Amino acid sequence: MEQRISLVSLGVDDLDRARTFYERLGWHGREIEETVFLQAGPLMLVLWGRSKLAADSGIPDTGRGSFGGVTLAHNVRSAAEVDEIVAAAEAAGATMTRPPAPTFYGGYAGVFLDPDGHAWEIAFNPGFVMDDAGGIAFP
């Protein structure tokens, strides 16, 4: 198995609401059969009805817990960018769970939930190097 993630699929209760949220943050997607694919570098973020995603995965869905066990991070190049994105997310309907603040590792980050409760950390982390395309790696 090569070390690769090809898609990150988020189960959503209302596809239009979810799509609108990401579009308000500047993302662009392509909808195919009630599934929205948003290219993110070499992988795709996918928005799909939660019940369909669970059924397609062969997983019973008895309702969501308080924490799904997965978080996504979007790293940026400055603390100011963290503030800008978090403000835009709040304006688009996100729920803040950790307001932007300095982090123990010398960075600056905040966390919000999208309309379906999926957690995004927006982070400036000087411990990673970021290439021109936004890819991160250890120095």
Add this chain to the structure above:
Amino acid sequence: MEQRISLVSLGVDDLDRARTFYERLGWHGREIEETVFLQAGPLMLVLWGRSKLAADSGIPDTGRGSFGGVTLAHNVRSAAEVDEIVAAAEAAGATMTRPPAPTFYGGYAGVFLDPDGHAWEIAFNPGFVMDDAGGIAFP
């Protein structure tokens, strides 16, 4: 906000068990302060204690539901590769939720859960083009 995912963090109950599972599938990680970072192209897969990840994200964790609402996919170049990886995952302790089979879109895929219940679809999908580095996109 640029269209980018920098990290996908999986909350795990037992870090060593989780790390061993991914290592048995051929992944290599770097552990820093009880967190395992596994480079995956321009982003990182991160294994971190579930309670720490929840707390760090400002999200109460009252236990996991049957479905976390997020799935990951790892796309490959052939149906045979799907079978190989799924077999290796089962041998490493994965729980199959959808045995490999032809898909409605003309591909071939299966789904398993890692030891902490995180869903991975291993898929051959001829509807995407895959570059040499494994990145996917629409034709």
